[in-house]
Amino acid sequence: PGAIVLLDGVAGRERQPLLAWQRYGQGSVYMFGTASTQRWQMSLPPEDQRHETFWRQLLHALADATPQRVSLRAERGVYEDDSRIALEADLRQADYQPLTQAEVEVLVSPEQGAAYTQRLEPSGNGDGRYVGVVDAQQPGLYRIDLRARSGKTEQGTATTFVRREDGVIEHFAREQxxxxxxxxxxxxxxxxxxxxxxxxxxxxxxxxxxxxxxxxMLDLWNIPIVFLILLALKLGEWALRLKWGRL
Known part of the structure; x- marks a missing residue:
């Protein structure tokens, strides 16, 4: 489950997976469902290099999928109106087992201002992950270099970049x-x-x-229109009395 079929083999009316790929742990697995490719090689003319090219590309894909033993990433690439940059490092031994006993330090180099160092702490799950939060008050591009060592042995380095922006969250941030x-x-x-x-x-x-x-809350008589209405009623009464001669 989860494998991706890259090539199908056709025998009569039947199609069977010939080449499939699947992620396995930190690497990749390719399944080539045939005994050999010698018959394919022998059926090609000498100047046809498809057989050789196929194997070169397959071996290159196997080697290229191997991740670095030391990696560093930020929670996101751009921090908008947020000065707390969350970092996560993944450390592996030579056999790609989690490296849990290491000293991990990052050098934070802002676009403006002096660089400073900060330690990353183990995640506590024993999975080789080290986490930390970097305070980035000033906007600009931040370069973050990681250095890991176990005792006196250097385990490797990694680098990532993060951009800090201010005053844009209201206009451009789609997430909540x-x-x-x-x-x-x-x-x-x-x-x-x-x-x-x-x-x-x-x-x-x-x-x-x-x-x-x-x-x-205001009283009813605080509204000027009320006095105008009362005055109009009183003037109307006087006008009628004057007309009828009953003043």
């Missing part, structure tokens, strides 16, 4: 940044609402004091 929304709500006296809580939103809106909303 819950931490930012909760921080804005807290600073303005509001509240962050989840989708399953929206049923109570309408009842809470008239009584909220967040932002610039202010509830103010």
């Amino acid at each position: 940044h819950r931490s930012v929304l909760e921080r804005i709500a807290k600073m303005t006296g509001g509240r962050y609402w989840r989708l399953d809580e929206l049923g109570g939103l309408t009842a809470a809106i008239p009584y909220t004091k967040a932002g610039i909303v202010e509830r103010q």
